[in-house]
Amino acid sequence: MSLRYYRNLITASQRACRLASSQRPLFSSIPIHCILPRLQPRAISTMTTSSFADTVVSAMRTLFPEVLADKAWDNTGLLLGQAQLSATKDDTPGTVLLTNDLTAAVVDEAIREKASIIVSYHPVIFRALKSLTAQDPMQAQLLRLIASGIAVYCPHTAVDAANGGLNDWLCDILVGDQPDLVAGRSVIEPITRTLPSELQGLGYGRKVQLNKPTSLAVLLKNLSAGLGNQRYMSVAVPQDSVADVNRTQSISSVAVCAGSGADMLKDSDAQLLVTGEMSHHYALRHVQLGQTVVTVFHSNSERQYLTQRMKPMLEKALGSSGKVIVSTTDRDPFEVIDVSKLA
């Protein structure tokens, strides 16, 4: 999750809206049929047949109820529908591709794998669109997906908040093969709007209370294994050297938030804060408060959930109607390099 990032986008969008309204008279007298292109209904059927993409969307809505998404700022759900290119229903098993982010490489992969739908954890459309052109990198991918008849579903904060969702998974991997180490788990920011009774109490971020003090080194090794043997992570400790990591013992409480967790974690009293990314001044404040912060890069805190949890959950829900694959090209834009080894 990246609340601050998306809030910035919303602010930019609101500025754009004010600009647009000040320019509105320019267009007000133009008949609408002069603005809209002439539709070519020849190639696209409006028949509603239940497709594999529809089945995937339905399964996702059951596994990660959309009502859990934070609609105050997030944009989730079926963000790109699938044009009905044929009036006849295709009964061959479909393919759904899971990815953390939608990039050109992931779209290449979806086309190559003949996927009919992509589940992209992060939203592929956030700001309102007034045009859809190939000049914008994301819009260019959307145009390719439309031309290929591939839908895109984006669950984002619904997965963050769900029972057994992304943040619950982060809690699980922190204790590795010692689930008994968890004395209790609580939601950091419960959803306050009205929810169905079976979802009440759910929300964003998690705090884990351990039933015995555990060394930071053990927790970091568990975290690394759960993230796919991630070798490097950033650690901010209250002491003055990273060498103190091995001496930092007695962690009894951990707060987690996948993605950009600074806002979510800022008032947490947990001894250890785990998230994808956190800016300098937030981290500095926590260190001054005696807390330890671990960051693993934004999407690295999210991506393995797709393989370890979402894929088997979807496979069970879809049965023989299609196959679920996880992108092999999706990756965090950042990686750590050893400059001394550069040519």
Ligand SMILES: [Zn+2]
């Ligand atoms: Zn994120």
